[in-house]
Amino acid sequence: MKTLILSNRVPFPPNSGYPIVVYNTMKGLLNLGVEITLFSINTNQHRVDVDDIYDPVYDRIKFHSFDLDTEVNLWGAFFNIFSNESYNVSRYYDDDAAKLLENILRETEFDIIQFEGLFVVPYLDVVKTNSKAKLIYRAHNIVFDVWERLAHSERFTPRRKYLQFLARRLKIYETEQINRFHQIFAISEPDRHSILSFGCQIGIEVFPVALDFEKYTIDLSKTSFPTLFHLGAMDWRPNKEGLEWFIDEIWPDIEKLSSELRFYIAGKKMPQHFYDYDSDNLVVEGEVFDAVEFINSKAIMIVPLLSGSGMRVKIIEGMAMKKCIIATTYAAEGLNCENGKDILIADTADEFYRCILQCITHPNRWREIGENARKTAERDHNLATISQRMLNVYQRLVNG
Structure with missing residues (x-):
């Protein structure tokens, strides 16, 4: 079973929420014999010196990363208002990163490609064009919901209005992408219900955070x-x-x-x-x-x-x-x-x-x-149990 995982930050070291989830996903699947290739956006905010990674999981995977500045740019944010794109998401897309990903897809025929979170979904078209793999979207959270709640608690009116604008753009993008995959993994039962309410018409299962105890x-x-x-x-x-x-x-x-x-x-x-x-x-x-x-x-x-x-x-x-x-x-x-x-x-x-x-x-x-x-x-949250369930879904998708 050959699997490509796309992440919006390098999950080494696994020292906070998102990296821990991605890292343990890879660790659990590797223990079950899955071959893993990881493609990560290496952002300025969470920059990792790839040459300094010393980790047993890192040594067992094929790893590719692309350095990208995703910091908020005043002019970029302003001109984005006149587009139809979500500024939160579009900052993670780069043509050169897409070309690197395209080369990876041409070199290896994958069975499963898993998108870890919304911010790597901009590369979905590249993947669809260059691979016949089964595609999975792992929803680490409901992204627009975070921004709606932030807007609701913001007291400064101009900032609240802009946060509401960002949340609306995110909601449109997030809900439109749901049915473009073969399978959805929600991280919690409430999130599963939310995704279903968006009109999700494909398989969806809950895979919570897994830990190696x-x-x-x-x-x-x-x-x-x-x-x-x-x-x-x-x-x-x-x-x-x-x-x-x-x-x-x-x-x-x-x-x-x-x-x-x-x-x-x-x-x-x-x-x-x-x-x-x-x-x-x-x-x-x-x-x-x-x-x-x-x-x-x-x-x-x-x-x-x-x-x-x-x-x-x-x-x-x-x-x-x-x-x-x-x-x-x-x-x-x-x-x-x-x-x-x-x-x-x-x-x-x-x-x-x-x-x-x-x-x-x-x-x-x-x-x-x-x-x-x-x-x-x-x-x-047992790693072995959750990983086996995930592999079962992989096998069902590939064989089905």
Whole structure:
């Protein structure tokens, strides 16, 4: 089985949501004997020096990348208004990248070609012209939904109007592409229902985030308490806005609960104003070298997202590390969790306060939720099980 995977960023190292999903997809399929070729757009924002990649998965695949500047350009954004294209998506297309992809398709006859997310879909016509492979679209989230929610929460009118404009363009593009594939993989059940509502007329199955649990080793002797933590890339706007809301509206009351309580925030591209916040108990670590080690060292995970779509990989990693996770309904969207059993849901300042107070005053409570979270993660996000299901779909498409 020869498979070509297209990704909008290089998934090495697998240190955040999208790279982890793509990386583990490849790892699981390789373990089942699938031959994998990876074509990645190497963007300025997430630039990876390909010559410095040292990874066992990388050594087992054929890899091609194309360096592309996808940064927002003022003039490009302005002139895009007078076109029919989605500016969010069109920035990922380049004629030279298309030629490289065309050469790859001419050299190898693939059985399956999998598009990892919306931002590589602009290369669909190139693929259709040069390959007879079965085509799969992996929806990591409902992209326009993220932008609609961001627009809804934006208070500055001109910016809100432009975000609404971008969301409308994205919605048109995203919904028009759905039926151009042979199969859709949704990352969660809510996303599956959304895609069906777009008029999806092809096969669609749910493939959630998969984890290799051998990587997630818990050492309780290194876990400090009472500690709260948040881990997420700050160049993703929903993470930044959610954390700002929590620190401004909730943290001032939380830190009064105990002089020993610490709140650690970590993630790449950390804005300066988080470092400047006036709180002795707030510890800003910025980008951490080892996310699993960071998660292991803290007790209670805070995920205060107010917008977004898809499935939060960092929550699943927290579950794998037996963390008690306190998250908004948005953040927990798509997870098969039960409030009060393997996660705590809080959507208001008062709910966050009560959940955190409960965990601090009853330590056995957060430990019990963490134990249940690990069991849920093992049940729903096992790499071997999900990879085998994916290969079964590949074989059905090729043989059908």
